[in-house]
Amino acid sequence: MVTKPDRRRWAVLAFATLGQFVVAIDVTVANVALPSIQAAVGLSDSTRQWVVAAYSLAFAGALLSGGRLADTVGHRRTFVAGLASFGLASIVAGCAQEPVLLLVGRVWQGLSGAVLAPSALAIVSATFPRGRDRARAMGIYSSVAASGLALGLVVGGLLTQILTWRWAFWFVLPFVAVAAVGGATLLPREAHAVRVPxxxxxxxxxxxxxxxxxxxxxxxxxxxxxxxxxxxxxxxxxxxxxxxxxxxxxxxAPLLPPAVVAQPARAGAYLVTTCVLMGLFGLFILATFYLQDVKGYSPVATGLAFIPLVVSMALGATVLSGRFANTHPRLLILAGLGLAVTAVMIMRQLNPTSSYVTVLLPAEILLGFGLGTVLVPCTNISTYGVVPGNAAAASAIYAAVQQVSAAIGTIVLNGMAAAGAASWAAAHPDAAPFENTIAGLVDALGLTIGLLVLAAVVAVLFIRPTEPSGPAPPNRSPDSGDLAMAAHPTSRTSREEP
Missing domain, CATH: 1.10.287 (Helix Hairpins)
Known part of the structure; x- marks a missing residue:
């Protein structure tokens, strides 16, 4: 029987996850719409990536301050305020008629997300502190966050072709309203002094x-x-x-509390996430331009082409991670990285005549399962065992790692693909434009494989097998304690929720 407190906890998870979904989907929602946005507001090829990167950089740069603000002011206040600000910024971005206002709106969205995201994850972590329910809650949260990243590609394409690219930004407004009302209603009021060091x-x-x-x-x-x-x-x-x-x-009250970042497994989770998202995030944009410029897909067809990635990412985060909940995180991460490397190697076979069904589809499925399997244990490790005063700060550090990696990866891979295309065009003056695009894509995918291999090395070195689960030694702080519970969330000592 599910008790009323249990129902309330899962409702809290639903609203907190919806807030994270809003933040995640806006990371990628502009990707498929980017060709239409570029034409409408007059962006050049060398500046178009800033529609995506401006959001991620503002988000990442303000996340640590946002996390500290949430710990100081209270997670409920910053969650609701972050949602309201995010909604206003989305309206501004969607109404933009020229590049400056569009980028202002995207930066504003990023700053708002920097307050919202750490609050959401801190709320989930505090609501489910340990045990089987924590593993399940983190799986759901990670699945929605990862699926939001992929679903943004689908939604952006559908809205751009059926309505206009502006709805790619306005689409989140109903979700913002529901999450804000739910958070204001369900989350307990906190008595924190409003003072930021x-x-x-x-x-x-x-x-x-x-x-x-x-x-x-x-x-x-x-x-x-x-x-x-x-x-x-x-x-x-x-x-x-x-x-x-x-x-x-x-x-x-540092933005980077030593007790949080100095724990080896947690630092390893941050570094693995950095390598993975740097290597893979820019592929979303490159795949978008391949499908539209080389294959001639419409925005709707491009969005629909990414649905297998969305589904497999959700399954990887929930089904696989749940099925192997007692498996050590390092093994899950290495397995996920192996799937991702295989996917990228398949993508390197793309050419102008490649079939979606025989090349891109299997690559998407493998990549989705791989990403989902990697991100769940990394999310769990990054927030497990952190004292309440550092909860949002730890969440912010992990979210900042994700956004910095995504932004830098987008810039570097887009630049490498552009440089590779230009180099191929110079060496082959009679080549068709789509051949240049393919050459640039292959160059960028080579870097992606290298980053995924580096992530595997980091996982082996930093995320070591934990000692048996049990109380931490008296001289060890909760922030730096063992991660056995994170590795084995259903162990005998952790079956009961407090």
């Missing part, structure tokens, strides 16, 4: 400035080569990150 704001500003400078430098180097402006941007980015480290060492 000064160093948190300084550190947040340095992080945002550093990421922006590095991303701009990388993007410019891809299109214009290494010139004085590129050197200045990269230097400014590095100096900002160094300054951030110095500020954090003296901060009373």
């Amino acid at each position: 000064r160093n948190d704001l300084v550190g947040g500003g340095l992080l945002l400035a550093g990421l922006a400078a590095l991303a701009l430098g990388v993007a410019r180097s891809q299109s214009d080569g290494v010139d004085p402006t590129v050197v200045a941007l990269l230097a400014a980015g590095v100096l900002s990150i160094v300054a951030l480290i110095l500020v954090e060492r003296r901060a009373s």
Whole structure:
């Protein structure tokens, strides 16, 4: 029998997951719509990726401050406020008539998501602190988050062709309203003092400035080569990150709590996620342009072509991860990476006459299962055993890793594909444009394979087999305790929820 408190917990999970879904789907919803957006607002080939990257960079740069704000002000307040701000930003982005306003809206969406996302994950982690239900809840949360990334490709294509690309941004508004009302109604009120430490704001500003400078430098180097402006941007980015480290060492409430980031398995989960999303996220954009520019797919057909990826990602996150819940996270991660590498190797066989059914479809299915299988244990490890005062901060660090990786991966892979296409065109002046596109895609996929292999090495080195589950030694803090419960969520000592 399901008791009323149990029903309330699962309802909380539903609304928190819906908030994360809103954030996740907007990461990719513009991808399939990008050719239409580019034509409508006048973006160049070298700047089009900023419609995607501006969102991810603003999101990533503000996430740590957003996590600290949530821990200070209260998860309920920041969850609801983040949703309201996200809705307003979506309206602005959808109403844009020129590039500047569109990018302003995307940056605003990213900043709003930086407050919303860590609050949502912290709410789920606090609602399901341990046991079988935590494993199930994290599987659902990860599945919805991962599926939102893939579903954005489908929704963006459908809305762009049936209505207009503007609805790719307005689409989330009903979900925002439902999640905000549900969160305001169900989540308990928190009595937190509304005060953010000064160093948190300084550190947040340095992080945002550093990421922006590095991303701009990388993007410019891809299109214009290494010139004085590129050197200045990269230097400014590095100096900002160094300054951030110095500020954090003296901060009373650092954005990067040592007890959170110093745990080896948790650090390993962050690094695996970085490599995986850097290598794979840019493929969504490249696959979109392959289907539309090379194969001649419409936006709707392109969106529908990604449905197998959505379904297999959801199944990988729920069915496979649930079926092997007692398997050590490292084994799950390595298995998922093996599937992803196989998928990318299949994609490297793409050519102008490739059949969707024999090449892209099996690659999508393998890639979806692989991503889902990797992300669930990484999400669980990244938030398990964190003390309440660091809950949103830990969630923010993991979300920031995802967004930074996605943004940098998008910029680098798009730039590498463009450079590869240009190089092929110069060497083969009689080649058709689609042949140049294929050459660039193959170059970018080579980098993706290298990053996935690096992720496997990191998993082996950092995410080691845990000691038997049980109480942590007296001299070990909860943040740095063993991750046996995360590795074996249904072990004998963890069957009962508190």
